Amino acid sequence: MAERLRILRASDLDGTLDMRDVLALIERAFAERGLGRTEMPPKSYLHFPSHQGVLLIMPGNLPQLEQAAVKLINVHTRNPVEHGLPTLIATVVLISPETGEPLCIMDGTYVTGMRTGAVSGVATKYLARKDARVLGIVGAGFQGPFQLDAVRHSMAVDEVLVADLVLERARKLAERARGFGLKARACETVEEVVRGCDVLVTATPSDHPIVKDDWVHEGMHINCVGTYAKGKQEIEGAILTRAMVVVDDWEQASHAGEINVPVTRGEFDRSGVYAELPQIVAGLKPGRTDDSAITVFDTTGLAIQDVVTAWQAFQVAKERNLGFIIDPLYT
Template identity: 45%
Template sequence: MEILWLSEEDVKSSLTMAEAISAVEEAFREHGLGSAQMPPKSYLHYTKYQGDLRTMPAYLEGMDATGVKVVNVHPENPARGIPTVMALVVLHSPKTGAPIAVMGGTHLTEMRTGAAGAVAARYLAREGSRRVGLLGAGAQARTQLLGLAETFEIETVLVADISIERSRSLAGWAERFLAAEYVISSDIRDVCDADILVTTTPSRRPLVREEWISRGTHINAIGADAAGKEELDPAILKRSKVVVDDIVQASHSGEVNVPLAEGLLAPGEIYATIGEVVAGKVPGRVREEEVTVFDSTGLAIQDVATAMGVYSRALARGLGTKLPFL
């Protein structure tokens, strides 16, 4: 028996944003239809090192795909010369349980999260959205923009980050695939003047105030992925149609986790999961003027669905290294 090892470079050569969007949309659909198994993330917290390690298993019956991702989040890693987030994905055969592939999951994680934002915006943002605001200019902001560029004809990109140099770097990178006007600011209010606002910071206090959000705005809230994190004024959630990726996971680690814990938001005020919207069980945006929020915590189904596509394409192209097992 052999296992296919796929390096980060193998994964990058086997995954476009369009392919990631297709996989993630199908994963959300299965989740919405109830044909996916996905226990909540489990965490190990390394207080001494200001980081954590997460395990994320999933099974997608319709795609006949199962596996687990192991991923860390260590905010101080860039100072060590390594990424904040690093991951490994193991795919198994649902029929036998045998491992069939192990692959680098760092690039895959960035791509599938960007794809999730694109899928959510397709269903929740206004048609013809042209103006994107990015709060945070790190790696995740890049794939969020990459995903939105696949979905909308973007004309203006507004960027705010604590590092002006990081904002400029993002704009320079994005100009290679997106001909748009890039406006860099140090004021968060400036990026809120957008059709689609994307927040990708690790903040543990609200950064975006309710009065800065205009009617009709869609927000992809990406940064909150652990208990205690939040980027949005809870008043924004109160006035919005809030769509989460998973109710249980979002409740303990998503944008809604702090407002729920503090009684500022009731569980019944969460509108739906994105899977229910994609599956057609409930409508997405129904009025031009409504404010919509997608609370993305990152789901194991996204990883497994995306990894399965990578594995299939790598096999077809003869990529990777076969390793003996058993």
């Protein structure tokens, strides 16, 4: 029977997901990928140079879960100033594996925030020291709260340190952490955060390294979230050469992730990568085994993360009758 099409705006989705559920879903999706049971063609790009824009097309299919979707996400840097629009606008189309029908079209901003936070949480679970207590976050923009919410479930946090170019944003995120009952403070410098933490998240759009090798100590775990394009980099390349490096996907990471600049310069190659996170989650390789190791996780964001997160939001939306429903587009 033909399915009707559910439309979900950002305002319908906010608050539909519990981070603990999303952490479990991301772990499941990564296990599926590690076992070779996902389909995820490489991201495709459309370029709009005259508008300083790019559109990414991200398809993903998890046959064991009967879930498929395509995410469209752009980066148009002039949007806020020239058009009063966000830089990033994400849309997810959920596809029925059985019939190919689109079942739902949803705003993808919230899903992107939740799934990006959750993958740092999963990486922290497998790669951070068990006695890690201080969480550092550099970059307190849109991603900041999602990173905080996810990683706090994956380690026993005593204190949160936050830095941002805009100190007020760091203060706000620290306040949010205090709202979870955690000790937290905004720091004046990135150095203070890095030197003082056990687990670090970098979530800035910086195009040059803002984390210096000198500041990084033994036993630390770093989730590199911010780098999304060729030529960008948040941590000094020297850190990679003394760390156990884990990527979400070699192809994506070597082209557009934290490792892309050292790879392009010939300073780092695939032999320097310990594993892809899906291999660790699937149990094919161990996570951290040495308390003194520095671990670095380079995440570029996989379409399968969007698929499982968006499907969960869709289920909740159906239960709560959120959004609105229209006849199938082909009628």
